[in-house]
Amino acid sequence: MTQKAFKAYVYANRFALYGHYWPRVAAFEGAHGFVGDCRVRLTPQYAAAVSPHLASLLDAPGVGAEAGHDSQAIVVVDHWGNVAALLHSINTVNWGDTGIVVGGIPIADAGAINRDKLVKMKPGESVPNPMSPVLALKAGKPVLAVASTGVSSTPETTRLVGGVLAGGADLLSLMSAPPLLVNLNSFEPNQSLVNRAESIPTGAYDAQQLQAIAAEGVPVREESLLRIWATRGTAVMVVIDQPGGAPRAVEVQNVSGFAESDLMSP
Amino acid sequence: MKIARCLTAVATLFVTASVQQRDFLSFPLHPSIVKGRAILVTATLSPVAVHSGIEVLRQGGTAADAAATVALSEIATNLGSVVSYAGISQLLYFDAKTEKVYALDAGWGTYAHETDPKSIPPPTSASSPVSRAHRCGGRRAGPPDSRPRIHGRHRSHARPVRSPALRQPLPARHRIRPERRDDLARPGDFASAAAAAALAYVRGPPFRQHAGRKPAKGRRCLAATRPRKNARGGGRQGRGLYVYRRVGAEFRRVGPGSGRTGHARGLGALQTRVARSAQRPVRRRDRVRTWRRFERDLSHAGGDQSAVQPPHRDLGILLA
Numbered sequence: 001m002t003q004k005a006f007k008a009y010v011y012a013n014r015f016a017l018y019g020h021y022w023p024r025v026a027a028f029e030g031a032h033g034f035v036g037d038c039r040v041r042l043t044p045q046y047a048a049a050v051s052p053h054l055a056s057l058l059d060a061p062g063v064g065a066e067a068g069h070d071s072q073a074i075v076v077v078d079h080w081g082n083v084a085a086l087l088h089s090i091n092t093v094n095w096g097d098t099g100i101v102v103g104g105i106p107i108a109d110a111g112a113i114n115r116d117k118l119v120k121m122k123p124g125e126s127v128p129n130p131m132s133p134v135l136a137l138k139a140g141k142p143v144l145a146v147a148s149t150g151v152s153s154t155p156e157t158t159r160l161v162g163g164v165l166a167g168g169a170d171l172l173s174l175m176s177a178p179p180l181l182v183n184l185n186s187f188e189p190n191q192s193l194v195n196r197a198e199s200i201p202t203g204a205y206d207a208q209q210l211q212a213i214a215a216e217g218v219p220v221r222e223e224s225l226l227r228i229w230a231t232r233g234t235a236v237m238v239v240i241d242q243p244g245g246a247p248r249a250v251e252v253q254n255v256s257g258f259a260e261s262d263l264m265s266p
Numbered sequence: 267m268k269i270a271r272c273l274t275a276v277a278t279l280f281v282t283a284s285v286q287q288r289d290f291l292s293f294p295l296h297p298s299i300v301k302g303r304a305i306l307v308t309a310t311l312s313p314v315a316v317h318s319g320i321e322v323l324r325q326g327g328t329a330a331d332a333a334a335t336v337a338l339s340e341i342a343t344n345l346g347s348v349v350s351y352a353g354i355s356q357l358l359y360f361d362a363k364t365e366k367v368y369a370l371d372a373g374w375g376t377y378a379h380e381t382d383p384k385s386i387p388p389p390t391s392a393s394s395p396v397s398r399a400h401r402c403g404g405r406r407a408g409p410p411d412s413r414p415r416i417h418g419r420h421r422s423h424a425r426p427v428r429s430p431a432l433r434q435p436l437p438a439r440h441r442i443r444p445e446r447r448d449d450l451a452r453p454g455d456f457a458s459a460a461a462a463a464a465l466a467y468v469r470g471p472p473f474r475q476h477a478g479r480k481p482a483k484g485r486r487c488l489a490a491t492r493p494r495k496n497a498r499g500g501g502r503q504g505r506g507l508y509v510y511r512r513v514g515a516e517f518r519r520v521g522p523g524s525g526r527t528g529h530a531r532g533l534g535a536l537q538t539r540v541a542r543s544a545q546r547p548v549r550r551r552d553r554v555r556t557w558r559r560f561e562r563d564l565s566h567a568g569g570d571q572s573a574v575q576p577p578h579r580d581l582g583i584l585l586a
Binding site: 071072073074075076077078079080081082083084085086087088089090091092110111114118121122123124125126127128129131132133134135137140141142145149171172175176234236237238245246247248249250251252257258259260261262263264 | 350352
């Protein structure tokens with residue numbers, strides 16, 4: 001990944017994670033007629049309007065953010081070409097508070113992670129969640145399915161989808177590359193998103209790469225590998241070759257990704 | 267001589283553990299490509315759950331069947347971990363016949379008829395320190411949607427599968443593929459690494475910022491116990507991943523004819539019985555009856571699924 005691409009990913013991810021909490025972004029959306037629910041942010045018009053102004057929109061202080069909490073990811077391709085990308089989670093606070101299992105059902109305060117959201121919600125509203133499985137189609141046929149879990153699930157999904165669809169990267173290089181991460185350290189007073197350090201794994205980039213990234217104006221902060229393991233996103237991904245529909249996946253056993261197909265005999 | 271052998275074995279164990287821990291934590295990672303002719307299942311957490319999904323596909327199930335099977339198997343094999351029958355799920359599904367994409371958001375809701383949520387008194391359960399300290403009092407999210415939605419999803423996208431493998435989350439009558447045996451035999455260093463990572467997560471600023479701010483006054487007592495709990499949780503989850511070495515051993519034992527070789531004892535015998543019962547056809551009448559009983563219990567429990575014993579021992583019922 002070049003330093004320019006790194007910066008583009010960093011800004012895009014920060015906008016995706018923090019943008020809807022940022023007063024400056026809300027003002028921009030109102031001024032350009034992007035009002036209503038979050039679906040307005042999914043349009044090409046929104047992307048075209050926002051992308052030239054990413055740096056200026058992020059260069060403002062604000063509060064609030066949400067990391068990913070989805071826990072397990074599954075992607076399946078079957079004989080008929082159906083594709084399923086599924087995420088599921090208990091949504092508990094770090095392995096739960098009760099540890100009680102009744103009749104085989106863990107009731108470790110499922111959903112407890114949403115307590116802060118419940119304060120702000122009206123009766124009858126659905127509780128939002130950050131789960132974001134992705135299916136990409138080309139000429140009406142599926143070519144890519146990604147499901148990503150963990151604290152940094154959004155940056156990981158962005159990195160993989162961009163890498164395959166826009167960058168044309170091969171699967172092995174993509175999955176073995178260092179992850180992009182959400183920086184969960186506390187905000188300093190009046191700190192803008194542009195000045196916020198990007199967390200990177202210790203030793204993942206050489207000195208020359210780090211210099212180039214710094215020259216692009218992106219501060220970085222090296223984190224320990226244990227910390228990275230705890231906060232990274234973990235994705236499973238299937239690329240489907242069309243025509244024909246032959247699926248390919250990458251197994252990364254060290255980060256809990258497993259795959260099995262009809263070409264393997266048990 | 268014996269002492270020398272023992273020392274060599276211990277030294278080998280230490281070297282192996284340190285090498286594996288280094289591999290586990292280092293970058294770049296070492297992934298491998300898995301190609302399929304037409305079918306493929308990939309998932310986090312559980313190689314056994316992935317294997318159950320591929321079995322469903324091999325026996326005629328759709329991607330919807332397999333995804334549901336993998337999800338439920340992950341829960342069954344990781345009880346008390348990060349997934350639950352009382353959890354949420356989100357699915358994107360490409361239906362090849364219609365060439366349409368379906369989205370299913372089986373998330374939490376809030377109760378529609380609350381008039382003043384903040385006035386609800388907090389519960390006095392074991393987790394009350396959290397609730398007492400929290401501004402939302404005793405307000406609860408609505409019951410999770412996952413299980414009924416999985417049922418609905420299956421009705422929408424299922425094929426009439428009469429596979430005996432659907433009767434259990436783990437397809438015990440099939441052998442695992444040889445390459446997986448190393449995974450299943452992975453030593454416990456993974457558990458200690460997972461526990462250490464969990465501690466690194468909760469000791470640093472990320473934990474304090476978990477809810478968007480530092481811990482409130484009333485949370486201090488809880489904050490003291492959380493690192494210990496998280497270390498245990500991380501360790502257990504890490505062990506959970508590789509506790510399959512035991513299950514894996516049973517897979518190897520419970521192959522065709524293994525019941526006659528005298529290997530099947532304890533868990534092995536149980537697996538053999540399950541494997542034999544899987545050969546019997548599942549009667550549609552039994553599935554419907556059991557599912558209706560579950561739904562009746564659920565309605566008596568006021569929709570609170572965590573209070574109901576689901577028919578998860580017979581996965582075919584959930585998927586029927």
